[in-house]
Amino acid sequence: MSAAKRFFTREQELVGSIKSWTDSPFIGDDCAVVADGVLLTTDTLVEGTHFLLPQIALRDLGWKSIAVNLSDVAAMAGRPRNLLVSITVPPSLDKVAFRELYEGMIECSKIYGAQIVGGDLTKGKALTIGITVQGQVHENGCMLRSGAKSGDLVIVTGDFGASRAGLWILLNQLDSAKDFSHAISAHVHPLPRLCESWSMVRRTAGRGALMDASDGLADALSQICRASDVGMDIDLEKLPIHPETVAIAQLAGADPVDWALYGGEDYELVGCIPESSLKDWVDDNSFRVIGVVTAADEINLKSGEKTASQLDLSKCFEQIEF
Amino acid sequence: MSAAKRFFTREQELVGSIKSWTDSPFIGDDCAVVADGVLLTTDTLVEGTHFLLPQIALRDLGWKSIAVNLSDVAAMAGRPRNLLVSITVPPSLDKVAFRELYEGMIECSKIYGAQIVGGDLTKGKALTIGITVQGQVHENGCMLRSGAKSGDLVIVTGDFGASRAGLWILLNQLDSAKDFSHAISAHVHPLPRLCESWSMVRRTAGRGALMDASDGLADALSQICRASDVGMDIDLEKLPIHPETVAIAQLAGADPVDWALYGGEDYELVGCIPESSLKDWVDDNSFRVIGVVTAADEINLKSGEKTASQLDLSKCFEQIEF
Numbered sequence: 001m002s003a004a005k006r007f008f009t010r011e012q013e014l015v016g017s018i019k020s021w022t023d024s025p026f027i028g029d030d031c032a033v034v035a036d037g038v039l040l041t042t043d044t045l046v047e048g049t050h051f052l053l054p055q056i057a058l059r060d061l062g063w064k065s066i067a068v069n070l071s072d073v074a075a076m077a078g079r080p081r082n083l084l085v086s087i088t089v090p091p092s093l094d095k096v097a098f099r100e101l102y103e104g105m106i107e108c109s110k111i112y113g114a115q116i117v118g119g120d121l122t123k124g125k126a127l128t129i130g131i132t133v134q135g136q137v138h139e140n141g142c143m144l145r146s147g148a149k150s151g152d153l154v155i156v157t158g159d160f161g162a163s164r165a166g167l168w169i170l171l172n173q174l175d176s177a178k179d180f181s182h183a184i185s186a187h188v189h190p191l192p193r194l195c196e197s198w199s200m201v202r203r204t205a206g207r208g209a210l211m212d213a214s215d216g217l218a219d220a221l222s223q224i225c226r227a228s229d230v231g232m233d234i235d236l237e238k239l240p241i242h243p244e245t246v247a248i249a250q251l252a253g254a255d256p257v258d259w260a261l262y263g264g265e266d267y268e269l270v271g272c273i274p275e276s277s278l279k280d281w282v283d284d285n286s287f288r289v290i291g292v293v294t295a296a297d298e299i300n301l302k303s304g305e306k307t308a309s310q311l312d313l314s315k316c317f318e319q320i321e322f
Numbered sequence: 323m324s325a326a327k328r329f330f331t332r333e334q335e336l337v338g339s340i341k342s343w344t345d346s347p348f349i350g351d352d353c354a355v356v357a358d359g360v361l362l363t364t365d366t367l368v369e370g371t372h373f374l375l376p377q378i379a380l381r382d383l384g385w386k387s388i389a390v391n392l393s394d395v396a397a398m399a400g401r402p403r404n405l406l407v408s409i410t411v412p413p414s415l416d417k418v419a420f421r422e423l424y425e426g427m428i429e430c431s432k433i434y435g436a437q438i439v440g441g442d443l444t445k446g447k448a449l450t451i452g453i454t455v456q457g458q459v460h461e462n463g464c465m466l467r468s469g470a471k472s473g474d475l476v477i478v479t480g481d482f483g484a485s486r487a488g489l490w491i492l493l494n495q496l497d498s499a500k501d502f503s504h505a506i507s508a509h510v511h512p513l514p515r516l517c518e519s520w521s522m523v524r525r526t527a528g529r530g531a532l533m534d535a536s537d538g539l540a541d542a543l544s545q546i547c548r549a550s551d552v553g554m555d556i557d558l559e560k561l562p563i564h565p566e567t568v569a570i571a572q573l574a575g576a577d578p579v580d581w582a583l584y585g586g587e588d589y590e591l592v593g594c595i596p597e598s599s600l601k602d603w604v605d606d607n608s609f610r611v612i613g614v615v616t617a618a619d620e621i622n623l624k625s626g627e628k629t630a631s632q633l634d635l636s637k638c639f640e641q642i643e644f
Contacts (some may be wrong), residue, residue, distance in 0.1 A: 008515065014417075014443065015420075015443070018424065018441075020440045021421070021425070021428060024437060024438055024440070026439040027438075027439070027441075031440070032439035032440035034403070034404045034439055036358070038360070038456070039440060040406055042406040042408045042440070042452070042454055043408075044408045044442050044444050044450075044452060045444075046443070046444050046450075048447065049410075049445055049446050050444070050540070058460070081356070082354065082356045082362060084354070084362055084363070084364040086366045086452050088366065088368055088371075090343065092357070099339075102343050102344070105569070106343060106344055115344070115346060116344045116346055116349075117352035117354035117356055117362060118346070118353070118362060118363065118559050119364060120365050120366050121336065122367075122371055122372070123368075123371055124368040124370065124371050124448060124450070125447065125448060126371065126447060128366075128368075128410065128446070130364070130366060130408050131408055131444075132458060133364070134356070134362055135362070186460075189498070191469065228456070246500055252414065271579055286636050290594040297602070306521055
């Protein structure tokens, strides 16, 4: 079995089918790169699938819907410019709630230097927020998923599993929610890692690989390996996991490492860069090394020197199941 | 009461609110025009709101979802380039149906010189198809809604009311459906008027006004009047209405002129151009004159020389009702 085959989930197979039907070279990365270095990407949040009301405030939902799209631009080290907002409005949403949703979207857009320029309103049963971003490739280069090479370091921003932990707190409506502000914030108010991605591309000029871990760290690692035709050794002891995530996993009777690998919705960056790029990168380096890229046909999970297991893609969150 | 106030529906008021919240100059036309003459537009079709399965074949639905978006590009005489496809997939949709949907989308994209470059898949209860188009302003200019001037001619492509008539046949599942191929085709397989829009902008170099009548002819006329701060005299006897539309309206006990004005989903162009532009425009002129632009504060509907009534915006189809 080739690396390309081994690292497919069923959803990734479907995306492969769409790529062959449309004959588009762009499908399969976080953004499409079209003429003149223009980046295009779209992501949709659906009530009942991605969020439940009232567990997320409308203002947070607005913020998050923009942030997850900006994260896709960060995943290619691009600069977001213009946003289109398409909202399916259910009868239960009143104008006050609608305005709160918009305020969250506007706040996130402005902070990251993008602007809402248009959109579409329609009525329907479930609140659905579809965002499209048009951006520009960074002047120092564009980071794809396919640029990892054997010997590169695997690096990540932030920490993993916190969004899954925050979701668990929200679903279980615990009184202790105020003690878990990091985890809840990771879930409802993610920060797109644009500055971090620009810092990276300035140092690598596009050499390396990058994507975001929106569908989970395991998914991101496997997608980079598949696109780059490489393997990885990941050191589980180096995975950044916040103390709150560990505490919440204990409450939930779950394994925090499983949440970090497969939990999903951690809008952090996962990249592969040559070791030399890391050397003079001190001041603003918000990345941590969690492993190395190999020429092997597998992703090994190690604890220190001991090989623990291989990545289990069947644990990934999958949207589409046919 | 100013023209600006008179011509607002409730949905248009909401769009006005969004425009003020976002402080965006682009909101309110068919596409946003951003840096370097890039056009951006998005439109979403929701099961239960815009279509019912199985009354529309998946292949037609795919075609229509692209066509209605290309129609927004035609509404500014632009050239469509790249498409993003965002689909919410319900459990009832299998992979064969999913592929048919895609085949319809690909067929429509290719015919009009655009390509699908990316998108997003998510699961949910109602099939929802969100399309974004990135295009380019035509080299001869860009047609906005705001360029109509008193004395201009009001011109339209195609005919009106046919889509509403086709929908009536589909909803009533008549055996005579085969006799109404024009109306059914208008509803399930609309043709975006790109060539017609380019023909127009070549003659006017952007002077005039243009939009599509996706929300109905009445909506289009009122939006142009509001954006251009003008009025219109429309001659109802000159409204192009297909014989099938008249026959189906008779079956339904409806007024075909009401369907033509307020039925909606006629993806035809409605424009205003100086009379001089029409003179040497013979060979490929697919537009018909239906009225004139006035300096008045109202849209008068006339039958020949007799003033029949004023446009009744309360009859327009409205998506959002808060």
